Each structure stands twice: as structure tokens, then as C-alpha cells.
Amino acid sequence: MQEMTMRTTDRRSMFALAAALGAGAALPAAARPLDQVLSSRRLRAGINPTLPPFGTFNDRNQIDGFDADIAREIARRMNIELEIVQVGSPDRIPFLQADRIDIVLGAITRTVERALVIDYTQPLHTQSMVVLTKASGTAVPINAPADLNNRAVRLVQVRGTVGVPWIQANAAQAQVTLLDNYPDCFRALAQGRADAMVDVAESVVIPMRNFQGVQWRILDQVLASFWVGIGVQKGNTGLRDVLNVVLFEMHRSGFVNTTWEKWFGVPMTTPIPFNPMF
Structure with a gap:
């Protein structure tokens, strides 16, 4: 009976994963763990440039916006380079699952359905x-x-x-x-x-x-x-834990709120509570 329950649970998890990746999608590739991200000295961030001011194209046709500024600051604090990868709302989770990006931004609101297939950092901002x-x-x-x-x-x-x-x-x-x-x-x-x-x-x-x-x-x-975090591939806890510490410092220094006002022109409607458990 116990074995039957485990198999049923496994099937449900697979169905949830398939739904998130799209019909016919392959199983996720293994994410780059933290040591590989650091050794490559490169953080790949998925950003949607059609969601201003979170992501937008600037005058030089480069991806800019709130998310780009946040990703640049994360990479700077980790002492690595940033690679911005263009994603859209439908393909941002599949890109993460296929190991084409290490993190995903773009107002990816925290939901139970998404939490079944990706891991979230602590909140970056609210909606x-x-x-x-x-x-x-x-x-x-x-x-x-x-x-x-x-x-x-x-x-x-x-x-x-x-x-x-x-x-x-x-x-x-x-x-x-x-x-x-x-x-x-x-x-x-x-x-x-x-x-x-x-x-x-x-x-x-x-x-x-x-x-x-x-x-x-x-x-x-x-x-x-609604709470919005940064998405990482399921089980990539080493990277997620470092991001949580980086986000805490970015909140504590005021960088997140300053960057929000830069792009939105007004303070965050529902501020992120200052929480040392980030």
C-alpha cells in the first residue's frame, strides 16, 4: 500500500511538471549548482523585455528595466558577470527547467502551482x-x-x-x-x-x-x-540560499526600493517587510 501511494504521488508530480513545461516537453536538465555558477563567473538571468518597466528595450536595443538593474546588482555582489537571456511569460519556466538560465525574473508571482515545479527566493517585490x-x-x-x-x-x-x-x-x-x-x-x-x-x-x-x-x-x-520572488530550478538550494542573503542585503541597503522608484516613479504600494530570516 505504501509503494502504491508513492507511485501515485510521483505521477501527480510528473503531471504538474508536464503542465508547467507544456505538452510534450522533456524532463528538466540538471541545473548548474552554485559552484558551477561561480566557477564559470557567469549568472544567466531570464528577463522579459515586453513587460515594462520590469523589462524593456532601451535606445540601444538592449534589455533594461527594474529586473535588469536587480540582476546586475546581484551579479555584482556575487562578483561574477551577468548574462541577460530574453524570455517571455510562456517560456520562462521551461527555460529554467532546461538549464538555459540560472534565475528568472519578470514579476513571477509566487503561486502553489509554480512552487510545485520551481523554487522561489524570498520576495523581491510585491504586486x-x-x-x-x-x-x-x-x-x-x-x-x-x-x-x-x-x-x-x-x-x-x-x-x-x-x-x-x-x-x-x-x-x-x-x-x-x-x-x-x-x-x-x-x-x-x-x-x-x-x-x-x-x-x-x-x-x-x-x-x-x-x-x-x-x-x-x-x-x-x-x-x-501578491508576493514576487526570483525563480530557480527545483532543488537548486545552494544558489537559492545565496540569492536570499544577497536579496536581504539589497533590501537592507535600500537598493531594491530605490530601483523600484527609479523605474515606477512611485514607492512600492505594499513594501517588503524587513526580515532577517531572508
Whole structure:
């Protein structure tokens, strides 16, 4: 009976791994342990350049942004060189599993599903779900999240984002229009075809700047906070442990918060608590 239980558990783990890597994906290659990273004097960091300001292309067509600055500082503190590898949201975990990168950044929110197939460092930053609205011109005054649960309120949302289930649970009476991308949502808000949207602040702070003639307003109340660490391959504990110490020092010195404000223009909505157990 015990052997049967172990085999069942193994099958479930394999199914979870296959789901994360994609249909038909191969088993993960062995990660480079810490001593190999140090002996090669090279840290390979996966960064998504289509997720500004976490990752973006600069004027020289090089990958830059918050994640790039963080990765450069990690490599500097480890006294090794940094190699930035371009990844996208769908392939960042497969790249890690295939040993094409040593670490992955890019707002990789900590979830149980991902934790089954990769290891996380302690949090690098947070993401905070908020209500974005306008200072005037809405169907009804919106001063608190509870005001959204009104038949007169018109919400607009990107399909599949974290705000959709929150709206279903907390603002079921509102009119909801689901669109395919953020620019279309912001146009609807700017043109008065919608009153508010619910999303993580980090996804809205940059698009807001493209509509400077609109008096945007983000409500003070944070609806939910999500923790974002750096991903390493499952079982690569030596590298993960060193990264945790490096991150602690980067938080303690203020480097993370300073870099965040450099790229986002505002402080982190939900600060990372200072924790010596990093």
C-alpha cells in the first residue's frame, strides 16, 4: 500500500511538471549548482523585455528595466558577470527547467502551482491589486471598492487578469466589459465608456502615463497583495540560499526600493517587510 501511494504521488508530480513545461516537453536538465555558477563567473538571468518597466528595450536595443538593474546588482555582489537571456511569460519556466538560465525574473508571482515545479527566493517585490478610476466623470462617485457593486458602474477589464474573479465576488452588480489588452481598457476609461478597472498597480502605472490629459485616481485601499520572488530550478538550494542573503542585503541597503522608484516613479504600494530570516 505504501509503494502504491508513492507511485501515485510521483505521477501527480510528473503531471504538474508536464503542465508547467507544456505538452510534450522533456524532463528538466540538471541545473548548474552554485559552484558551477561561480566557477564559470557567469549568472544567466531570464528577463522579459515586453513587460515594462520590469523589462524593456532601451535606445540601444538592449534589455533594461527594474529586473535588469536587480540582476546586475546581484551579479555584482556575487562578483561574477551577468548574462541577460530574453524570455517571455510562456517560456520562462521551461527555460529554467532546461538549464538555459540560472534565475528568472519578470514579476513571477509566487503561486502553489509554480512552487510545485520551481523554487522561489524570498520576495523581491510585491504586486498590489487596486481600483483605478477617475477623479470625475464616472457614473456614480467611486470613493471605496464597495462603490463598484452598483448597477450603474461600468467596469472594464483585461480577460484573464486577477481583477476578474475579484469583481465576480465583490462587484457582481456592476456592468463588466472584458477586452483583450490594456491599451483598449485605458482608451475606454479615458473616453468615458467605462468608470473603473481592478488590477495590480504595477500593470496600470505605466499605461496611465500615456493618457496624460485624464485625471486618474487610484483608491488607497489595497484589495490583495501578491508576493514576487526570483525563480530557480527545483532543488537548486545552494544558489537559492545565496540569492536570499544577497536579496536581504539589497533590501537592507535600500537598493531594491530605490530601483523600484527609479523605474515606477512611485514607492512600492505594499513594501517588503524587513526580515532577517531572508
